[in-house]
Amino acid sequence: xxxxxxxxxxxxxxSSEVLNIVEFRGETTVTVKKEQIVDICTFMRDDFGYNLLCxxxxxxxxxxxxxxxxxxxxxxxxxxxxxxxxxxxxxxxxNIDTVSTVWGTANWHERECWDLLGIKFxxxxxxxxxxxxxxxxxxxLRKDYPLQGPDxxxxxxxxx
Amino acid sequence: xxxxxxxxxxxEAPWLFTGVMLVKIIVAFVATLLIVAYATYAERKIIGxxxxxxxxxxxxxKGLLQPIADGLKLxxxxxxxxxxxxxxxxxxxxxxxxxxxxxxxxVIPFGGDLHFTYDGILYAVPMxxxxxxxxxxxxxxxxxxxxxxxxxxxLASNSKYALLGGIRSTAQMIxxxxxxxxxxVAIFMLSETLSLRGIVAVQQQPLWxxxxxxxxxxxxxxxxxxxxxxxxIGSMAEINRTPFDLPxxxxxxxxxxxxxxxxxxxxxFFMAEYANMITVSAIATTLFLGGWGGPFYGWINFLIxxxxxxxxxxxxxxxxxxxxxxxxxxxxxxxxxxxxxxNIVITGIAILLW
Amino acid sequence: MAAxxxxxxxNMGPQHPSTHGVLQLILELxxxxxxxxxxxxxxxxxxxxxxxxxxxxxQTIPLxxxxxxxxxxxxxxxxxxxxxxxxxxxxxxxxxxxxIRVIMTELTRLKSHLVWLACHALDIGAMTVFLYCFRERxxxxxxxxxxxxxxxxxNYFRVGxxxxxxxxxxEGEIRTFAESIPAHVEEYEGLLTGNRIWxxxxxxxxEISAEAAIDIGITGPALRATGVDWDLRRDNPYSGYDxxxxxxxxxxxxxxxxxxxxxxxxxxxxxxxxxxxxxxxxPGPILADCPKVVLPPKKDVVNNIESLIHHFKIVTEGFKTExxxxxxxxxxxxxxxxxxxxxxxxxxxxxxxxxxPSFVNLQGLPQMxxxxxxxxxxxxxxxxxxxxxxxxx
Numbered sequence: 001x002x003x004x005x006x007x008x009x010x011x012x013x014x015s016s017e018v019l020n021i022v023e024f025r026g027e028t029t030v031t032v033k034k035e036q037i038v039d040i041c042t043f044m045r046d047d048f049g050y051n052l053l054c055x056x057x058x059x060x061x062x063x064x065x066x067x068x069x070x071x072x073x074x075x076x077x078x079x080x081x082x083x084x085x086x087x088x089x090x091x092x093x094x095n096i097d098t099v100s101t102v103w104g105t106a107n108w109h110e111r112e113c114w115d116l117l118g119i120k121f122x123x124x125x126x127x128x129x130x131x132x133x134x135x136x137x138x139x140x141l142r143k144d145y146p147l148q149g150p151d152x153x154x155x156x157x158x159x160x
Numbered sequence: 161x162x163x164x165x166x167x168x169x170x171x172e173a174p175w176l177f178t179g180v181m182l183v184k185i186i187v188a189f190v191a192t193l194l195i196v197a198y199a200t201y202a203e204r205k206i207i208g209x210x211x212x213x214x215x216x217x218x219x220x221x222k223g224l225l226q227p228i229a230d231g232l233k234l235x236x237x238x239x240x241x242x243x244x245x246x247x248x249x250x251x252x253x254x255x256x257x258x259x260x261x262x263x264x265x266x267v268i269p270f271g272g273d274l275h276f277t278y279d280g281i282l283y284a285v286p287m288x289x290x291x292x293x294x295x296x297x298x299x300x301x302x303x304x305x306x307x308x309x310x311x312x313x314x315l316a317s318n319s320k321y322a323l324l325g326g327i328r329s330t331a332q333m334i335x336x337x338x339x340x341x342x343x344x345v346a347i348f349m350l351s352e353t354l355s356l357r358g359i360v361a362v363q364q365q366p367l368w369x370x371x372x373x374x375x376x377x378x379x380x381x382x383x384x385x386x387x388x389x390x391x392x393i394g395s396m397a398e399i400n401r402t403p404f405d406l407p408x409x410x411x412x413x414x415x416x417x418x419x420x421x422x423x424x425x426x427x428x429f430f431m432a433e434y435a436n437m438i439t440v441s442a443i444a445t446t447l448f449l450g451g452w453g454g455p456f457y458g459w460i461n462f463l464i465x466x467x468x469x470x471x472x473x474x475x476x477x478x479x480x481x482x483x484x485x486x487x488x489x490x491x492x493x494x495x496x497x498x499x500x501x502x503n504i505v506i507t508g509i510a511i512l513l514w
Numbered sequence: 515m516a517a518x519x520x521x522x523x524x525n526m527g528p529q530h531p532s533t534h535g536v537l538q539l540i541l542e543l544x545x546x547x548x549x550x551x552x553x554x555x556x557x558x559x560x561x562x563x564x565x566x567x568x569x570x571x572x573q574t575i576p577l578x579x580x581x582x583x584x585x586x587x588x589x590x591x592x593x594x595x596x597x598x599x600x601x602x603x604x605x606x607x608x609x610x611x612x613x614i615r616v617i618m619t620e621l622t623r624l625k626s627h628l629v630w631l632a633c634h635a636l637d638i639g640a641m642t643v644f645l646y647c648f649r650e651r652x653x654x655x656x657x658x659x660x661x662x663x664x665x666x667x668x669n670y671f672r673v674g675x676x677x678x679x680x681x682x683x684x685e686g687e688i689r690t691f692a693e694s695i696p697a698h699v700e701e702y703e704g705l706l707t708g709n710r711i712w713x714x715x716x717x718x719x720x721e722i723s724a725e726a727a728i729d730i731g732i733t734g735p736a737l738r739a740t741g742v743d744w745d746l747r748r749d750n751p752y753s754g755y756d757x758x759x760x761x762x763x764x765x766x767x768x769x770x771x772x773x774x775x776x777x778x779x780x781x782x783x784x785x786x787x788x789x790x791x792x793x794x795x796x797p798g799p800i801l802a803d804c805p806k807v808v809l810p811p812k813k814d815v816v817n818n819i820e821s822l823i824h825h826f827k828i829v830t831e832g833f834k835t836e837x838x839x840x841x842x843x844x845x846x847x848x849x850x851x852x853x854x855x856x857x858x859x860x861x862x863x864x865x866x867x868x869x870x871p872s873f874v875n876l877q878g879l880p881q882m883x884x885x886x887x888x889x890x891x892x893x894x895x896x897x898x899x900x901x902x903x904x905x906x907x
Contacts, residue, residue: 024838025599051728054843055852055869073841073854073869077728077742080749084841105731108877116563131556131906140564147568211645320524324546324888402639403711406889414531481711482639484889485546 050074056109058117062143067091095120116141197227237423249316254428257309261435271458295356317420325416335492340394342500360451399436441469535902558906570832579667585626596842596853610798612754626847634896674808675801695785716771720894734849741766746845832861
């Protein structure tokens with residue numbers, strides 16, 4: 001099944017959820033609303049065989065609304081296909097449902113996303129910081145978090 | 161005129177006896193210490209060669225002074241007693257490990273009799289510190305005592321890794337002592353003596369008492385091969401050598417029972433390990449390889465056989481991975497113990513029928 | 515009668531001889547049996563993803579060396595492929611570059627697997643294999659030094675090409691080394707595969723089914739040992755891997771022993787790939803002809819004003835890319851190493867997410883050790899082949 005077919009079927013099933021479809025360098029990215037993300041992911045896994053969640057990460061588009069984006073990179077081990085799903089998350093309401101019930105691997109990825117970007121995952125079994133110390137304040141990968149760390153002279157960059 | 165040598169006894173010549181005993185003790189002790197020191201060197205050199213590397217070669221010619229440098233370093237290091245440790249047991253433990261290892265040497269015959277004349281009387285002095293009539297039992301008892309040192313070290317350190325090491329070694333030593341003890345019972349059944357000197361004497365007769373086979377000595381390795389294997393494997397477990405080095409399995413328990421030890425106390429543990437290796441090699445030599453009997457002069461034969469055993473132990477260390485705890489127990493209780501019992505039964509039947 | 519038992523919590527790591535770096539495991543033990551294992555990571559977190567947002571694309575290459583520091587070239591390759599895909603110059607890469615990249619990454623795979631075998635064997639107590647493996651690894655480090663000047667942190671690949679061509683005579687050296695690999699692997703197998711103690715320590719230890727492995731996201735040799743026939747080099751070929759004939763070793767045991775055998779077979783296949791690539795290696799340019807984004811050859815920089823300007827611009831302000839996002843993954847020695855890059859049209863990546871294989875594979879650890887013995891924890895840490903530099907980034 002080509003990416004177009006899969007995207008069409010996804011649109012059919014979740015017509016009100018799909019926001020945007022982009023193709024770039026042969027990779028398909030589908031942006032969906034965050035409310036039904038678990039259903040969409042389950043649908044992708046069960047109906048299209050995307051059994052491996054390669055990667056899950058958050059992106060901070062500071063200054064844009066919605067500010068955050070949670071990105072799911074899926075892979076189908078049988079047909080060797082990739083697809084990417086994105087779900088926007090508002091700054092005020094920075095939470096999204098966990099997909100660790102769909103793919104077990106999401107557990108640590110979501111912990112990392114919470115740790116570094118401060119996006120909460122509802123119903124996550126064990127949402128603790130993973131890379132930073134447990135008592136760390138702030139979320140370092142946010143664009144408004146200083147590179148040099150808090151309370152230090154700001155980093156000027158290598159080139160400026 | 162040929163004089164029949166007299167046996168030196170305490171009641172007849174107290175001063176001479178005491179003097180000779182002291183000399184024997186000092187010689188045996190110093191020799192063992194030297195072998196311990198150079199066993200570490202030999203181990204590093206031999207394993208180094210087996211692993212395509214050099215081993216120590218900087219301190220002194222060919223690195224020969226390395227054991228002394230190591231000893232000095234450990235001697236001058238800060239001696240730390242953890243604040244939560246039980247200090248008395250903590251200090252006692254290394255001594256309790258080392259002492260039995262050395263004491264066992266005292267009943268092992270290194271060679272035949274030495275003859276010397278004093279005051280016109282020819283005396284015969286056995287090259288053995290003391291010939292107990294229950295020599296083997298004494299050795300088994302001392303080996304049992306060594307366990308207490310390790311257990312105590314594990315408990316007194318008040319550290320979880322040390323505790324696990326201590327527990328492991330208790331279980332390991334108790335189970336393997338049984339197999340080792342039973343494997344050498346077959347020897348006593350054949351020799352009908354518990355004195356190590358007596359056992360060596362029996363082994364100097366021709367094989368199975370047959371004159372036609374007189375070119376082969378009656379070493380017990382030939383009539384008790386199974387007992388020999390059980391003894392060697394069991395001894396490796398008792399002295400915590402690879403593949404049975406679980407109590408100090410460095411990759412699991414950091415350093416096992418000696419995790420919290422430093423400086424000289426740590427060195428004592430290491431000395432005990434090598435002293436045990438020497439003791440076990442000496443016992444195996446005495447019980448199975450005819451002790452000091454052989455083509456050369458008494459104690460030279462003995463040393464050659466002991467070194468051969470030690471080389472074997474070192475070789476094993478370079479070759480084998482480590483067993484797991486449950487597999488070790490399985491091997492001890494379900495394989496070695498029944499085999500030792502079977503061996504005793506077969507030996508008993510053979511003696512009855514012979 | 516119910517026995518009154520208590521569990522004991524021990525803290526394994528971050529300073530422990532066999533947690534392969536700074537991994538901390540909180541183990542709850544009932545005697546020697548592990549009741550619960552909780553990994554704690556992050557002791558080596560350097561913020562590579564954050565740093566890369568403040569550096570030009572080229573300046574991030576040295577950072578990738580420090581991810582999986584046992585296999586730096588694989589990380590380099592994954593990153594430069596991602597940037598090339600983002601720039602859309604994947605098809606412009608000269609053939610010689612692709613061949614050399616394959617040779618070097620396969621050497622890297624050998625290097626990584628040798629360290630893995632060495633440490634795995636040492637953890638289980640087989641000390642000699644450790645030194646034998648490091649003897650061979652030393653040859654690879656020497657080759658590394660000759661091509662890149664560094665023995666570990668190579669920083670050899672560039673966007674669109676290589677930092678430099680192979681030095682004279684090195685091809686022969688690599689070939690001799692690759693041809694010697696099968697014999698060396700035999701040697702390790704002779705010490706371990708048939709060894710009863712080794713088998714007892716590894717067969718049936720750390721079992722995980724194929725479904726559970728996919729669910730947890732385990733990739734690479736660890737997944738192939740569960741019977742899943744998937745290798746990115748063959749299935750989503752990159753850098754001209756479809757040009758070589760090689761087998762993907764797959765076994766069905768799901769345990770430590772089969773993971774061990776899969777990796778040993780991979781070492782043999784890597785040697786084959788290296789020899790094939792050397793056979794097909796022809797002289798040619800080592801940088802793509804895309805002057806706006808690829809550094810010009812050094813010879814041109816000193817002789818040609820145009821090249822000098824390009825060089826100056828690329829080095830000082832970096833190159834700009836189209837806005838967009840791509841995900842590129844390579845089969846690193848430890849599994850699927852992915853780079854997810856988002857570009858906003860500036861000279862810096864807007865966001866770089868690394869998918870480190872060790873990070874995901876480590877998630878399987880609690881599942882594999884709970885209910886097993888303490889000694890099995892060590893075997894499983896070894897068999898997962900984790901590198902903390904990559905886990906913590």
